[in-house]
Amino acid sequence: MSSVRTRRWRLILSGTLLVAALAPAVAGADRADDDRQALAERQRALVAELDFLEASDAELRSAIAVLDDYVALKTAEVAEAQDVYAQAYVTAEAARREEAATQAEVAQLEEQMAAMAVAAYVAPPQADRMETMLHAAAPSDAVSLEVYLDVQNRRDTDIVRQLREARGRLGDQRRDAEDAERRAETAQERAVQELADLVGARQEQADLHAAVQHRIGEASHETGLVALQLAQVNRGLVDGTRATGDVPLVDVRGFRVHRSIAPQVEGLLAAAEADGIHLGGGSHRTNEEQIRLRIAHCGGDDPYSVWERPAGECSPPTARPGSSLHELGLAIDFTYDGRTISSQDSPAFQWLAANAHLFGFHNLASEPWHWSVDGT
Structure with a gap:
């Protein structure tokens, strides 16, 4: 890389670092987040242009800081994207369960409707009323039987109403489930993309650290x-x-x-x-895991073995819990x-x-x- 390009990198990096320092003071939280993301992308692109063999130690340190910050940013974004996807997935699954429950309810009501249709075909309701009046042993019997038929008709009407409402709910729930699944798919795509970005950033970070290692190996005093x-x-x-x-x-x-x-x-x-x-x-x-290792390596679970025995007397040597x-x-x-x-x-x-x-x-x-x- 030419000296002109090197100077360009230095000037742009210095400018972007200054913007990074000032952005939170002059913008709102959302604007600052957007600015930070854009700035991180620009800085990462600048690091990619840097010639590691010609760059100064200060430039390499700045590049390391840029990539470290970028990796930390992408790591946080991956975690956030995975959380959003997990929540969207749970919502979609819950919506599908509600849809399945309503579907079962609709199927049951439809079976009842089918049975009602068969019964109405075999014995029409009006024919039942006439039959009741003609064969009643007494006027009071006819009244009682007619009341029963009215109750049955109201029950049949209620089943029709329940079926209509259940079908309406089913349609709404199906749309909700489809919307939730689309959101989950979008969240998953974002999580995959963020992860791909993170993998790329880590590779760049590894390349830079390898270059730094090479440089350090050439200069023992710097090492x-x-x-x-x-x-x-x-x-x-x-x-x-x-x-x-x-x-x-x-x-x-x-x-x-x-x-x-x-x-x-x-x-x-x-x-x-x-x-x-x-x-x-x-x-x-954890401290508990360290205690278990002391018990396993240092002779037992008595207080001396766990808390006081020198680490070198354990096999293999095991530090005291808390140290x-x-x-x-x-x-x-x-x-x-x-x-x-x-x-x-x-x-x-x-x-x-x-x-x-x-x-x-x-x-x-x-x-x-x-x-x-x-x-x-």
């Missing part, structure tokens, strides 16, 4: 600086999370981690994947090809040992599988 900065940030994150007890979790490719390290985890996994290392494993665990970074979403136990990374000879361990610090992760020496933001 050390980035690792040091991440270590400082992560130490503050550990202390701050322990102090507040607030553990906001997000999902990153199946790992439940603290929201603050989601971009680091995404970058690490993407970079590993780009090098042919496909990592799996587990991350966050594990897994409980804060700040540690990951990695697997490779579906198996725990139990040896430092593993290709996955060797890749992590060479690269994980670039993303703020460090190994606990006694556990090749365990990587956290501070190495504990």
Whole structure:
């Protein structure tokens, strides 16, 4: 990319970042959301034009921030679209159930109508009245029988009215169900599109992180600086999370981690994947899950084994409940090809040992599988 194009990217990115800072102050909530979406799309397009080999470190950092924000935005939009689809689907299913119930009611009433038609053909109502009058044993009997026939006629009329009303409801419910299904289909299409956008954005993010990794690998002093900065940030994150007890979790490719390290985890996994290392494993665990591990690994459920026994005396070593970074979403136990990374000879361990610090992760020496933001 020419120097002119590079300068153009710098100027436009600076301008759009300024707009992003000012938009919430000069527009309403809806307008700000629309502006943010449009701005995110423009910034993403600009990142796509950036030549990673010629870009400055500041430009790469800005591009990473842009893509991280865009991925976060698309992740939220995917979740929202999936929620809208789920609600629309439930509404459509409920509408179809109501329609089916009314359809059954209509069928039952139609059967009664058919029976009435047969009865009227075999014994017309007027003929019944005449027969009643002619064969009544006494005037009072004739009156009683005629009253019965009137009741029966009113019942038949009521069935006709019920059928007419049920058919009207059925038509309304059928239209409601069709409308609900159309809304569900529209919501599903939007969710699929948002997910496709997210997948594309994550790939761009992975490409950018891979480029950054390459750049960092070429400049050892920059590598050390980035690792040091991440270590400082992560130490503050550990202390701050322990102090507040607030553990906001997000999902990153199946790992439940603290929201603050989601971009680091995404970058690490993407970079590993780009090098042919496909990592799996587990991350966050609750305090209750940590207690169960202590019981399983540390000799029993007595208070000493659960709460006091040193982690190194457990097999495998297991942190005391309340002290594990897994409980804060700040540690990951990695697997490779579906198996725990139990040896430092593993290709996955060797890749992590060479690269994980670039993303703020460090190994606990006694556990090749365990990587956290501070190495504990």
